[in-house]
Amino acid sequence: MRYARTLRGHTYVFDGLVELLAKATPARSGDVLAGCAAESEAERVAAKWALADVPLTTFLTEPVVPPETDDVTRLIWDRHDEAAFAPIRHHTVGSLREWLLETATQSDAASTLSAVAPGLTPEMVAAVSKLMRNQDLVSVASATSVVTAFRTTLGLPGRLATRLQPNHPTDDPTGIAGAVLDGLLLGAGDAVIGVNPASDNPRTVADLLRLLDDIRLRYEIPMQSSVLTHVTTTLELMDRGAPVDLPFQSIAGTQRANEGFGVTLTMLAEANDAARALGRGTVGGNVMYFETGQGAALSSDGHLGTGGRPVDQQTLEARAYGVARAFDPLIVNTVVGFIGPEYLYDGKQIIRAGLEDHFCGKLLGVPMGVDVCYTTHAEADQDDMDDLLFLLAAAGCTFVITVPGADDVMLGYQSASFHDVLTTRRVTGKRPAPEFEEWLAGLGLLDGSGRLRELDPAASPLRALTGSSSA
Template identity: 70%
Template structure:
């Protein structure tokens, strides 16, 4: 596809769909690094104008990443639901934006948007996001509803779950247990207790899995846990009889990106089947947990598409959600500012990327969460994260990540604190997952309204829980 657009007497030419998508993307440092960003705001506006006139059908016939050499493209196109697509198949990208905003205002919006999700490709969704304002992304994402279940139910309206992330620089069990207790007292952990291990030892991973399961069973807490080891490590633990709840893996939007993580679609299927074989869920069987992030393909040198042209990082990110959708995960979150300013330079870019990612994931039918975060060398601060958290809360985010004091001492980046979750729940009237909330109320840690009161964990306290893990 070759197209052009004239703005202020200057004609801009776009030689391919890949080129058009990249130059229509709101400014971000990663695309500048890749050499595919628009050269000026005028060129960006011209590209967005031209993109708005592209028919949605075009994305079914023109590959962003070649079909013959990329299994992610084959997955996206081979599983495309033509019946679900029929409702919007006549639209252009611009027409689709208008349709989404009109639909989002309807009382049955979540039903309509769920009905078309399987008919949308990641490239369609990425394209429409590029011509939407932040308020558009929020309005449509809020109208989407993606509900998943394992021991808790995630994604119900009026609720926002949290991942409790008790990372420790030496994987010390008592230190991790103390962080878990701290988070539970503040009502965090209903999405998952998710630990990033400091090392890659299968034995350490097994010890962490067993410790969290011990805590869960001892206090009869309705939650799920996950140690974020490589999928092959988790499969090995399942085969060895470890009490694994969720199977984790970082994924990307191209076959080459996934290869950089040491995975492919077949291995992800094997991981899901291994998780399902344990039957550990009580209210559902969504057993997968994925993480993504804009810039992962570029950082792996796996960002080239059709014709050897660089694909913009946001389109590749949306394609990762197409991978996730295939495996019916309980959770997926973009770690939006984690890779660094080389990919998202400042608070403005991080905020925009977080809203784009959330919108694209929800519209594709993926249970979307966000790690609201930044690295210490980015041009961002906690005010930016407060803004993004509040916007995501308004947009109906399924879950966010919380760490002690908002500072992950193992991974060395800034995220949200347990108290930040209290803030957004109180300000917007959001509640925990219903099963977890009932447990908090029974423990005297929450009021019947769902408001967290911060009482002690039953009659146990810190000494019993942490001391029992010596």
């Protein structure tokens, strides 16, 4: 189907939904690289205008990626909930935007948005996000609630959790343990303590899993851990009895892109079932941890859709959340600026993408976090990350990633520091996950208002945690 709009005497024609979605996307370098970006701001406005009039039902009959060749599309369509879709079935993309913004102001917004989430497809939420200002993305996301649990409860209103990321370039246990201690004493780690191993050797991964579990047991910390190795390695280690809390896997929005990661939907289902069967959670049974990022499909040449046309990277990113929600994960995060300036060129594009990703994930019912990050060759800096971090806190982000000093020395990129989140929590009034907050309070690390406070290094709670008389 063709779509057209006339703007200032010029008629812009868009050959199908794939092209229309791409041309309506806010500017980003990845779409230019893929050859699908709007060629002018006028064309982008015309595309948004045309997209606003597209009925939501069109997304159920005009696939962005053909289901005959793509199991992600089949998964999205097979799991579409017609009953949940019924209250919004009559909307166009434009009127859905108005409905979302109005609903966000209501006292029952969270329950209303949760009820329709199974009726929304990733392409629908990607489309409506393209019509929204940053403020709109924050407003609707902040009204949406997605709660999951394992040993801590995540996604509750008024909370901002963190992944403590203690990576080390040689997987040195002492270095990793030191970074874990640093983060714990600064209130980080309530979403997960997750290590990206420098080596994918199963023995190394098993050693790291045991290290993190020993820390948890020794200090009775309500936390979950994950070593971010390939899901097949985790499956093998679960069979061997390793202490696996959360199986991890990077995922994308097309079958071909997932094949580039060496993963299938069947593998993800097997890992989900195996981890749930272990019964290691205490307050809930959500177990999977997924990571995504705009540009992942393009970087693996898995970005082509109907008619062989390139699909814009933001729509493909939203489709990755369609994969994630099928497995009821504990957490999902987009590594928003990690892939590089080829996909998100500067701070403005990274900020926009982070807000889009968070909005789309939460609207689909996914427990969404963001790695507020950039690579050093992008046109971005830590001020941009500060802006995004505070916007995400306002938007009700489930968790963010934190690393020592904001500098990941193993992966070689910039993220948020433990101190950054302390400041964000203090300014915005956000608190850690409740079980983790109670543990921090038990150590004497919180004052009466829930803020982290300085203690005498010789105080007994710190001696218990550090095993010495000095912090």
